[in-house]
Amino acid sequence: MATVDAEPYGFDFEIPTTALLMIDFQRDFVYPGGFGEALGNDTSPLLKALPPAERVLKACRAAGMFVIHTREGHRPDLSDLPPAKKVRGRGKITIGDVGPMGRILVRGELGHDIVEEVYPIDGEPVVDKPGKGAFYATELTDVLEKYGIENLLVCGVTTEVCVNTTVREANDRGYRCVVLADGCASYFPEFHEMGLKMIKAQGGIFGWVSNSAAVLQALSPEIPLIAAAGGLR
Amino acid sequence: MATVDAEPYGFDFEIPTTALLMIDFQRDFVYPGGFGEALGNDTSPLLKALPPAERVLKACRAAGMFVIHTREGHRPDLSDLPPAKKVRGRGKITIGDVGPMGRILVRGELGHDIVEEVYPIDGEPVVDKPGKGAFYATELTDVLEKYGIENLLVCGVTTEVCVNTTVREANDRGYRCVVLADGCASYFPEFHEMGLKMIKAQGGIFGWVSNSAAVLQALSPEIPLIAAAGGLR
Numbered sequence: 207m208a209t210v211d212a213e214p215y216g217f218d219f220e221i222p223t224t225a226l227l228m229i230d231f232q233r234d235f236v237y238p239g240g241f242g243e244a245l246g247n248d249t250s251p252l253l254k255a256l257p258p259a260e261r262v263l264k265a266c267r268a269a270g271m272f273v274i275h276t277r278e279g280h281r282p283d284l285s286d287l288p289p290a291k292k293v294r295g296r297g298k299i300t301i302g303d304v305g306p307m308g309r310i311l312v313r314g315e316l317g318h319d320i321v322e323e324v325y326p327i328d329g330e331p332v333v334d335k336p337g338k339g340a341f342y343a344t345e346l347t348d349v350l351e352k353y354g355i356e357n358l359l360v361c362g363v364t365t366e367v368c369v370n371t372t373v374r375e376a377n378d379r380g381y382r383c384v385v386l387a388d389g390c391a392s393y394f395p396e397f398h399e400m401g402l403k404m405i406k407a408q409g410g411i412f413g414w415v416s417n418s419a420a421v422l423q424a425l426s427p428e429i430p431l432i433a434a435a436g437g438l439r
Numbered sequence: 440m441a442t443v444d445a446e447p448y449g450f451d452f453e454i455p456t457t458a459l460l461m462i463d464f465q466r467d468f469v470y471p472g473g474f475g476e477a478l479g480n481d482t483s484p485l486l487k488a489l490p491p492a493e494r495v496l497k498a499c500r501a502a503g504m505f506v507i508h509t510r511e512g513h514r515p516d517l518s519d520l521p522p523a524k525k526v527r528g529r530g531k532i533t534i535g536d537v538g539p540m541g542r543i544l545v546r547g548e549l550g551h552d553i554v555e556e557v558y559p560i561d562g563e564p565v566v567d568k569p570g571k572g573a574f575y576a577t578e579l580t581d582v583l584e585k586y587g588i589e590n591l592l593v594c595g596v597t598t599e600v601c602v603n604t605t606v607r608e609a610n611d612r613g614y615r616c617v618v619l620a621d622g623c624a625s626y627f628p629e630f631h632e633m634g635l636k637m638i639k640a641q642g643g644i645f646g647w648v649s650n651s652a653a654v655l656q657a658l659s660p661e662i663p664l665i666a667a668a669g670g671l672r
Contacts, residue, residue: 215529245641288613295642296448337611338645366637367644371607378570378604380521394640400633404599407627408478409528411600412571 210359210384210424212416213406217384219357225350226266228259228275229340229362229369231324234317235278236363239306241317244299247393252363255391258418259361260323262389269425272353273330276340278368279311279318286336286343338368341375350381357382359421361389366401373405373412383413386421443592443617443657445649446639450617452590458583459499461492461508462573462595462602464557467550468511469596472539474550477532480626485596488624491651492594493556495622502658505586506563509573511601512544512551519569519576571601574608583614590615592654594622599634606638606645616646619654 210217234240236252243249266273280287284302292301301310307317313334326332335344349355358381362369369390373383385405392398405412443450467473469485476482499506513520517535525534534543540550546567559565568577582588591609593616595602602623606616618638625631638645 245644247641290610290613290615294644297642338607339611342608342611367641371604371611374571374604374607375575377523378572378575380523382523396633397637397640400629401637404630404634407630408480408600409530411478411527 208424208427210414210416211420212384212414214410214414217357217382217414217416219359219382221269221271223354224357224359225272225274225353225355226263226359226361227340227372228263228273228320228324229360229372230276230278231256231259231320231361231363232277232279232318233307233321234311236321237307237317239317241301241311242393244297244305244310245295246297249393251393251395252391255361255363255389256321256323258386259389262359262361262386262418262421263324265422265425266359267327271359271425272355273326274346274349275320275324275326275330275332276344276346276362276368276372277313277318277320277332277334278336278338279313279334280336282309282312282314284312338371339375340368340372341379347379355381358384360385363391364397365390365392366394366397367392370401370405370412377412384416385413386418387415388417441657441660443647443649444653445617445647447643447647450590450615450647450649452592452615454502454504456587457590457592458505458507458586458588459496459592459594460573460605461496461506461553461557462593462605463509463511464489464492464553464594464596465510465512465551466540466554467544469554470540470550472550474534474544475626477530477538477543478528479530482626484626484628485624488594488596488622489554489556491619492622495592495594495619495651495654496557498655498658499592500560504592505588506559507566507579507582508553508557508559508563509566509568509577509579509595509601509605510546510551510553511568511571512546513569515542515545515547517545571604572608573601573605574612580612588614591617593618596624597630598623598625599627599630600625603634603638603645610645617649618646619651620648621650
């Protein structure tokens with residue numbers, strides 16, 4: 207049994223029943239020219255989640271923990287794109303249109319794929335989802351059940367949209383989630399802060415909040431905390 | 440076609456394809472002695488959502504709009520209660536225990552039922568849900584499809600928990616949601632404000648935000664706005 211220092215209290219887990227869930231680290235959100243920018247956002251704040259998320263990913267792989275990645279996006283024929291989603295933002299460029307990284311938020315395009323720093327390796331399922339939540343219209347429940355997963359360590363973007371929606375879905379289904387604050391990011395600092403605060407409020411109504419250093423410490427208790435936070439690249 | 444003045448822009452709807460969704464106006468959340476208080480909250484801030492929600496409910500009924508209510512709770516044998524949810528808050532009194540309004544968050548108990556002000560009438564489905572989201576493990580999707588609903592006017596408690604989770608689920612499924620700010624409430628003013636702000640941000644990433652007076656105006660355009668806001672009891 208490992209324990210991650212977390213709020214509202216320590217998060218206990220065992221590696222065989224725990225997965226690292228890496229949510230939507232796609233070029234379309236993290237880099238200019240994708241869906242995030244099409245919605246009017248400055249994408250640069252998302253970049254700061256990558257180094258902590260990469261450290262956690264490597265440590266989880268080294269510890270033999272199961273890793274799952276998600277990507278938001280749609281089929282090339284857009285048959286899984288709700289009409290309301292297509293027109294919502296009233297942007298000049300929207301889902302399915304051609305941008306500098308290919309068609310916006312379309313599976314198979316450069317912009318839709320995951321950035322190099324946290325790219326999936328063999329044996330790590332990539333769950334493609336049409337919505338913000340990773341449980342709706344996906345195989346995620348089946349994957350978690352097949353591997354006997356009960357706990358999720360969560361990194362991803364953005365904190366208040368896809369991370370929060372997925373954690374809420376997971377929590378309703380009985381999964382225990384700990385969200386790593388510095389392994390997540392938002393286009394809006396206040397939404398990042400409040401998205402995390404909503405999760406851990408009321409005794410942890412949606413789950414726990416921790417950070418990358420605490421997870422590295424829990425996975426390798428012999429490594430001093432300061433070294434773990436800066437050195438495990 | 441009616442239009443509700445809303446953010447980020449006007450919300451168009453037609454009554455036959457629109458439902459009013461009343462989320463979790465249960466004694467267990469709104470009054471002392473229930474689940475809300477067991478989680479450590481002062482329940483009194485929730486009471487202020489009741490008068491606006493009641494006005495909207497009556498106006499929607501008068502306009503012939505379909506109305507759906509939800510309740511969070513569990514079977515008396517607690518077979519649908521995830522173990523993680525039972526123990527999460529570490530409270531002295533938790534789900535299934537006996538409180539002054541009966542067993543906490545258990546179906547059939549006084550505390551689990553909806554308060555008088557917005558009590559369902561014949562023809563209004565009541566969807567019982569084991570989680571925060573009204574789509575998980577419920578018949579809500581089937582009900583919406585059966586009645587051809589495409590748009591949801593949303594009132595309920597609490598803003599950042601069950602309202603936000605349900606709106607996120609609905610949005611992923613292609614339903615257009617407008618959340619009525621004064622018809623919702625939270626135990627925490629900052630979560631109420633931020634929960635609404637997250638919904639309407641980025642061009643309305645989860646939906647729209649409006650208020651009770653704007654809905655009354657849209658349903659009865661001949662009634663002056665001030666009269667509608669105060670008089671339709």
